[in-house]
Amino acid sequence: MATTFTIDPVTRIEGHLKIEVTVDTVDNQQQVVNARSCGVMFRGFEKILINHDAFDAPIISQRICGVCPVSHATASCLSLENAFGATPPANGRILRNLILGANYIQSHILHFYHLAAMDYINTQGILDMAPWTPRFITPDMISGSLAQTLVSHYVQALAIRRKVHQMGALFGGKLPHPASFMPGGCLDVPSTEKPAAFRVLLDEIKQFIDTVFVPDTQALKDLFPQYSEIGRGCGKLLAYGVFDLNDAGTSKLLARGRYNGTSIEPLDPAVIAEDVKYSWFSSPSGLNPSVGETEADRYKEGAYSWTKAPRYNGQVYELGPLARMWVNGDYRNGISVMDRLLARALEAQKIAYAMDSADHTSGWLNELSVGAPSYSKPTIPTVPNPLNGIGLTEAPRGALGHWSTISAYIPAGSTTAKGKILRYQVITPTS
Amino acid sequence: MRLSRRDFLKIAGAAGITSVLPLDLIQKAMAGSGDPRVIWLQGQSCSGCSVSLLNSVKTTTIDDILLNKINLEYHSTLIAAAGDLAIKGALGPHPNLTELGAFENQWLMEGTELKFDLDKDGRVNLVDFNALCRQGYILVVEGSIPAEDAACPVKFCDIGGHLSMEEAFSILSQKADKIIALGTCACYGGIPHAVPNPTGAKGVSDKLIELGYSKPLINIPGCPAHPDWFVLTLLKVLAGQTVTLDSKGRPAELFGDSSSQKVHAKCLFHPSRWPGTEPPKAETLGDYGCLETLGCKGKNTWSNCPVLKWNSGSPGQNGVNWCVEARTPCCGCVEPDFPDGKTPFITGS
Missing domain, CATH: 1.10.645.10 (Cytochrome-c3 Hydrogenase, chain B)
Known part of the structure; x- marks a missing residue:
């Protein structure tokens, strides 16, 4: 007979988490047949940031997490600098x-x-x-x-x-x-x-x-x-990399890359997507964050979490210090x-x-x-309109990305370009 | 009114209440050193105020507070327990509704009727148990409280054990001796409350009005709250001293309403600190000088940041830096209109 164990709340973490694990005997072997990780708190930062001045983003978005605010501030700055070409x-x-x-x-x-x-x-x-x-x-x-x-x-x-x-x-x-x-x-x-x-x-x-x-x-x-x-987890490790050692960001203390279980491979941000099939969002599933959406829907059938499920090319990867140290070649003793x-x-x-x-x-x-x-x-460019930026860095707990879309225009009577946030999407490592 | 553990066991023993409730359970409920009890609820928070409190040292350190000053009975980031144990709090059998009713009527009646939320196994959970048994606790709230839809099983913020933040706050605030709202989210709604307020988030004072409760409340805002603001206030509360509040419900000595208590008035670039000369003015972001034309909210923000500073290194010492000293415009994070009334944070060239 299947038994479901619930740990609610999971404590000594940042945030609100519930874990449900269902154990059953299949083919005479007791095993986990289902596991749900449920983020049980929603604030809507990605909605709140819209229409704000671009320079508000590092200050507001770092308040997503009080344990890793510096990482959010970094990702936000990198995303805007990428959008502005700065x-x-x-x-x-x-x-x-x-x-x-x-x-x-x-x-x-x-x-x-x-x-x-x-x-x-x-x-x-x-x-x-x-x-x-x-x-x-x-x-x-x-x-x-x-x-x-x-x-x-x-x-x-x-x-x-x-x-x-x-x-x-x-x-x-x-x-x-x-x-x-x-x-x-x-x-x-x-x-x-x-x-x-x-x-x-x-x-x-x-x-x-x-x-x-x-x-x-x-x-x-x-x-x-x-x-x-x-x-042992999924056996696949991914890192966006962090601590730029040159101004171009091409050299990092902890490198960008992914371990697919056998070899270290480069990372392509274009194949990152967020699934929301089991999340309380009505937005389409599988969107790349550059076109991501966050429409809350508490009544969605079959959903059980406020977190989205990020995938790399459709696959699950583990993030965090071990992933960074592994990708960088500093630690490969085991997972x-x-x-x-x-x-x-x-x-x-x-x-x-x-x-x-x-x-x-x-x-x-x-x-x-x-x-x-x-x-x-930075001077905010006036073309193209809109401006798109990607900021990839690492939080202590793993890869963190901010994707921003900023309007580029010259207000009447002004010569100063100004940018408003049109879209802002964040993938946190814990999701 | 608060019963001490010793008082309670005395009267409980004399009246034979142990026949109603198992003695070990009562002892468990009353366990602890007898230090003042603190229950710390995290709603829509980032835990930044808890992390900030860990930085406390000027007045005293966090280990001194936890070991010698208070009994921190619930704090989801720090407690050793998890899951049912964290929420239900007792390893032994739980009292049923009748037993708890009798217990309350005989010993802890204060004229208000308590409603119990029975969780799915029909037992009374820790939050109810606390509300009933544990008189005299200080409730600290970190983070805002979203508006839940009673008809919807899905909540914007669950704290565990089938309780939403809204329910837990409603139950625990009723019996708290005093409530401290810590951080701008808990005080005034903060960032979750900002337009378009996707979850109907409110701060504690607005939630209390909505619930119709009248409770002694101290607001300690800030994003995060400065650890010394909390520690100084907590120690005053524990010592039974009166904390005088300003017009926004904050300790008046730390925040206040007078123009001399503005960040601008206390700032290192205030003209009074530059006798015989003009204070330097920052022309563009990154420059050294007064940041008024670049978005600084110091003229509409009341706090002692410029004097107290942040991240002190040792007892009695002020901090090592603060926003304007780091050449960053004050963003007004201690004010009720943060962030909507304080943005854009950066202006000018």
Whole structure:
């Protein structure tokens, strides 16, 4: 007999999620026969952005997610710069990398210690109060002195991730929801003092990553060998790539590409589509986001989620730190629950050292040029009309894309071209 | 009125209430250190206000708050539990409707009739249980509350356990001692409320009016809310101090109505800070100077951002940066008309 298990709500995530899994015995073997991932919250950002001034987009769209707002701001700037044919000055590109990198590291630390680790540690006798109780405890969870050590790292990680945000705010204005991201670069500038302050914080953060974060994820991988065998997913990995290393964006710290199960292949954004057959939208299914629609329909038959289902050439791909590290050739040990945790920690380490090398002689901080501009406001072209832009980047949890369509026209009595948002479509990694 | 755990067990034991409800269940319901209870509901939020709170350090840190100041009983991003355990809250048998009714009538009556939402297995869920048993909690709301269609099984925002955000807010707000709306979405609707407001989103104060409830409410807006705004206010509430509110329901000392409390008045480019000379003016975006002609909303925004700043590094210290210091026009994120009344955010050349 088929049994359906429901986890509602799924907690320790950003957003509102319900999981339904149906298990049945087929051909004498018990197996999952159906699984539904249900996004159960809708706001309608893609509708709200329409008719706004194009320059409102980075500020509004980053509010989609309070954990990865910097990624949304980045995708929005890249999309508009693509539409306008604009390229930020080198300082702007580097400052955006530094702020984005800071947010990656805080998100990775938050993910491991404050969201995921609770699933592996028996905190009874250590944290016997809300919000850590009530909770599920299983016999194989880590207990004793190691559990105490990991809980102390949970508390230490709270302070470290705060410092990572402080580091990013030096150039972002504030975090979460940075101020300084605009199409054309970064509005804040590198003074002589700020890179030095950034470096002091980064050194402490690197030490935490090297001596606590990476060893803890490795220890977990060793302690739970069974979790290196499960959670293999679809076996296909995709990354839009992130952290541009040149102004043209052709070189990235983490490359663009996809792993089809056997080889690394290039990525063609034209074959990305969003299915909505099971989503509460009346819009056509299978649209490329450059012509995407978001028409809510709560009464749609057979639908069960507010999230759309993105596909690459009709196929499902896994996204995230493991996908990025795999595509880039930095981690190819396996695809599993534990490989995802370890790849995430190693990615945090890679980003931290790309910001500033161990001996402080190379890296993004050193590439900043004090006194040189970090921002150049784009002129909005008047042709073609409309202007279309694609902004592909990565959120900590995976590939993130913003597709924008902007009107190009010259208002009467003005010589300044202005753009209004005609269409705005976002594919988040979690969908 | 709030019963302490000890008070409750005393009277419950004396009156033999344990024959009505299993003692272990009562103990579970009353579990915790006795710290003030906080239930944190996330509606149409991005969790940015929760992430911002994690950055708290100037007044005190988040671990101090969680370990020593409050009992955070429900917060979907931070709680260890999930699924039924998160919502129902008790591992033991759940009381039925009759038992809960008797329990309420005998011990916790306050003259209002509670309605219970029985979930599909006929048991009372945690939200009801909280509303009934757990007197004296502070309800924190993050995110806006959409307008659901009672006739439609599909909701714009479910919080789990067959409860929509609208239902959960309706139940939990009735019995809360005090409500704190955290962030502009919870205070005034924020971005989900912006034209065309696809989900009929509202902030807490408008929702309370719609429900006909009168509850002590403190608005702490911001996109996100500054952690110190929340922590300072929470500590005042816990200490039983009066929080004086401005005309928009915000702590007056942090936001306020007077012209001297405007972002413009406190800004580093205000003429009062440039004696004998004109403050520099930014001609184009990216320039150093006053951003008034480039879209800055500092003259129509009341907050202490320019002084407090953001992302402090240590106790007692102000933050390291803020929007205008990062050469970005203030976008007015703490005001009720954010974002519709504050856009376009960028103007001029």
